[in-house]
Amino acid sequence: MDGELFPERVAWRSGPIITGHVVRLMEGYSREVRIGQPILVAVLSTAALVKVVLLLLASVLRAGAAGGARRRWGELRKGPEFLVTPLRLRDGGGVLCEMEIHGHLPQSALEPDDHVQVTVRSQKAEGLAPRVERIVNLTTGQLLTPRTPTLWSHLGPALLLQAGLGVVLLGGILAWVLIGR
Structure with missing residues (x-):
């Protein structure tokens, strides 16, 4: 045939x-x-908290803007x-x-x-x-063993470290508020 x-x-x-x-x-x-939006929102919002604190410190010290080039929402969401x-x-x-x-x-x-x-x-x-x-x-x-990229490798260690610091900072603020009462 x-x-x-x-x-x-x-x-x-x-x-x-x-x-x-x-x-x-x-x-x-x-x-x-595919990237799950709730995970991405959680990582970016905790990282943004650290970014705001760094920008406030930079403006007080007049050291210029903190941080370098960052990727946009669409780039991170695309995966x-x-x-x-x-x-x-x-x-x-x-x-x-x-x-x-x-x-x-x-x-x-x-x-x-x-x-x-x-x-x-x-x-x-x-x-x-x-x-x-x-x-x-x-x-x-x-x-x-073929390996594919993951959400965590896509976001990168810098953004994940910043998000981790944001979680610690948020936890510290919550503990301060709760203990202060």
């Missing part, structure tokens, strides 16, 4: 572990991480992008399975015909192939 006119059906197996041979790594594309690479492999029963690798892998990590053991998990969004959590390349003996 002609493979172009009658393509082979692809299955989405839920796993959790699928063993087979790599058929093809397809072309990757980018997808955004980071990560690479999605569809992977097709043929399992022990001869079934062609498709799954998604989220994040980057080394260029030579997977080659066609490599014997692999893949740990997959279904995704929250309906209509998406299962997500690869871990790949054991039995041909080369490599253990591969």
Whole structure:
């Protein structure tokens, strides 16, 4: 049969572990991480509290504006992008399975015909192939764990430190008010 006119059906197996041979790594594309608005509001509001205190101190000391360039709400709300690479492999029963690798892998990590053991998990969004959590390349003996950016890596250590200081400052103000009464 002609493979172009009658393509082979692809299955989405839920796993959790699928063993087979790599058929093809397809072309990757980018997808955004969704950011929850309540978490973002909490982090930015506690960080803003520290920013206000620093600006007040700077104006008293006439040291100029505190802080550097900051990212806008839309940039933070958009979320980071990560690479999605569809992977097709043929399992022990001869079934062609498709799954998604989220994040980057080394260029030579997977080659066609490599014997692999893949740990997959279904995704929250309906209509998406299962997500690869871990790949054991039995041909080369490599253990591969793709990593995607998270909310915390997207916000960055400086903003998270500032938000942490804001929580401490807010807690100190609340304790002072409650103890003062």
